[in-house]
Amino acid sequence: MTNRIVVVPLLLAITALNSCGTEDNHHSTSDNSSDNGSARQGHWVTGDLHVHTALSQDARSPLADVLSHGFDDFGLDYISISNHMRNNSQDNDDNDLGGLLYYDALTTYELPGVASLQAEKYQDKLIYSTFEWDMPTHEHYNVGILWDDANKAERLAAIKEFEYRFSYKNNDSDFSEADLQAWKDKGIVRQNATHEDALAALTWLEENFADSSYGMLNHPRRYANSYTIAEIRELNDAAPDVFFLAEGMVGNQFNGERGDYGSSSADGVHGGVDPVVSELGGWWDALLGEGRKIWNTANSDHHFKTRIPYASGYYPGEYAKNYTWVEGQKGDHLDSQTLLSALRSGNTFSVFGDLINALDFSLQDHNGTSKTMGGNLSVAKGEVVTVTIRFKVPETNNREQVVNDENYNSANPGVHHVDLIVGDVGEKAAHGSAAYDNGHNDSTKVAKSFTASDWYQDNEGYYVMTYTFTAEKDQYLRLRGSNLDYNVEGLTVNGEPQRSEKVVMTMDDYLKYYEDVNNRNYADLWFYSNPIFVSVHN
Template sequence: MRTLPLLTLLALSACATRAHADPDDGRRWLAGDHHVHSEWSVDWDRSTTPPTPIRGGDSPYTRTRNAQQALAHGLSWMVHTDHGGPGHSAVTRDHAWPALLQARQDVPSLIQFNGMEFDVPAAEHASLIIAPGPDERDELIAIERGYSRNEPLLADARNDGKLMLDALAHMRTLPSPPLVFVNHPSRTATGVGQWGEVELAELRTWHDAAPQVLAGMEGAPGHQAAPAHRGLYRNAAAPTFGGFDQMTAQIGGVWDTMLAEGRRFWITATSDSHVNQRDGGRDFDPGQYSKTYVWARHEAGDIFEGMRAGRMFAVTGDLVDALDLTVRAAGGTDRSAGIGDTLAVPAGAKLRVDLRVRQPIQPNFNNQRPALHHIEVIVGAGGDAGPQMQVKRFGPERWKSEGRWLTMSWELPAPERAGFVRVRGTSTAETVPQADVPGEDPWQDLWFYSNPVFVEVTR
């Protein structure tokens, strides 16, 4: 019989121990950004056939520089997401991929994912994030070459909504399916509730096609430093609200509708970094202003699956850096659920919502220590006329301070149908986020939003 080396036995023992341990062992809140551009978001010289890529056309920064800035601004993970274009899959293969390998070598402590800003057929953009593994280069190239709207040399050749469904069908069959988050979903809206290239029906259709792939959307889009149009939401009739997209910011709106339908559909916050404001641009560096926190171990696979499972919250200006949202049936039961999870309770039960948030000890990157003005616990449930919403607001007079932590609780009847609980908070006195206007200082308008805990009612 072959004898295994001692180190191998120890490794196998450790794996077995982990398999039976608490799945949260070693997990903590890890900040990241899934929407960052580099010099391989190229421009194009269209006087040639095929068009010639112009390096640095949409961003001057190397992938290594972006990784260094991400680390300097407190991030543990980042996704490289360059734009596509006519024949860009060759740029991905020959330039962007080697640049990613170099960045991983230069900044090894930052977990870096392969991805791109996918040109969605018959829509706009999405962050495409490839699962870490031996096929991550070839999988991205195949998706870009086969389905990206701007890959063909002939304009509008792929302006077909069915192709997005084909792309999702392809992605969901991969051994390790990628993740897709819709970018700046309301940037092309023409008014509040008047949608442009992304609308509720489309989100439903995409999510139905591949719910484990089409994981969510940017709750807070990037370009927050843009002085004239925060988030580059250029239509004054359809701005961001407190830096967040209207689909997320409106209680009872598109996001809550998706959640009330039982859809595991998550939100994030990103930089969409192209050119930093210090260099004359309209962007913040990765992590400088916006962060998406994932509850995960410092491992690429666990971070990736944490994003898929919705163990995330989104925040601007480092308003908070940790969040513990727990829902249980009132009355002393040990059964509980946290962000991204589901709690089953009997009909007629009462819910107890416990929330703890932590404020950072260090000043943010505007050299300020923002204070929370109030926090809202938001409860939604499905209804015949749309989501039924309840909101309870907590201020300093209603929460308890325990060092850096603020704690609060709420007991309420469980929804008659399935529902969800999520929270948000702000540094402002606004009871609802106000429409953003040209020239406002984003550092004075800070918010955080959690992803939900789902509640199922058993009968």
């Protein structure tokens, strides 16, 4: 795919930040701002944290096909394979073997298959295995228990134990007598039926793998009754080092009901984005308003793209991408622990449809100390803070000329506006209080919406804008941007994304259905940054 810079004309002065992206749409090495104003070398990597292969019983795409699309066609740096933790697992090529435990399918098929393909084709890519867990009484939750060569056996044993203890998608008879006896001898009992069991699972991860595991809420409000905001807070309280990701920009976008959010959802998706993130002043803002470090992601949730007459999700990297800043030089070996540290930092932005392919977003005080996404800038009350935003737009995106022709090359519509969203940060809500049940942050607002008249293009091809404010209280600032004007019928009202319309197949015309789904999705593009915090002292 050719990616050049299309003129989408960004505001005034530019701070001394170096390039954060290049025209190849995937990498750059640059100095990104850090503590005390010093610079560190690093680069952006792109990837997908929620990808199924045919190992999952409800998925159809073979492992080799998934990796080929994600890496060869769309240039991702990493893919996290996250198959279902259930007792109906298959092999890598969609063969039903009568139902396998996830652990057995992982060790017998997935890991050997990945090792073979990595050695053959993808030595410079990161491919690692996580799992999608059916959280008791709730929804799907991604869990990654990471390992290296030295502790691989130990971590795989932990995954097997997790499947026994905390998954309800299996039976005792699925496990060997030897394993059952060993767990019984250790006093391990099953905890897979209640919200308290879900908390126990996250507590177990926090106590045993705080530095080497993570969890992510997948498609959080696909069902309206999956969670309350209080339950989300309890999960985060149980494992703050583990639960720090939420899939706000959900997968399964190539679906008539975008994201597979139907009538049982909280309110569908808005611009393809779960209401947890898309609602201004909603759940995400409520959590950020307590200072909770929970970061947004965008993933494919790929199971298959089309299986006549059905449609499900784009391939990894085709429509949704995460851009995450990792320390070190471009070309350095990327391992899962390095990626985990980078994800935990919060320095990530997420995109639909390659609307942008580079973003610098920073806050700077009068001394030149600056912070990027996930960071906290401490300033004196009354100090002037400068916000700098720089982005690039590729000339093309991956929209096919005709669905499944694999001609991934269409004109990028460009960015119409970028919203700078600000919310107040207060005390962390106490368990059992009214605030703990509150899913709103009423202070959240769009402080400034930038359009082409507010930005200019610098000599590196970035569109640049700045904004200044006087720091009077603790706050956070985050960005969202869109190709859409502020009031587009059925899509935006005063700049706020609206519920995505359902596409219905008529007269069994699945080809038209595929085109209609694709047209809907590429007409309605968004990007979201993670927040930067400001703390004020006297």
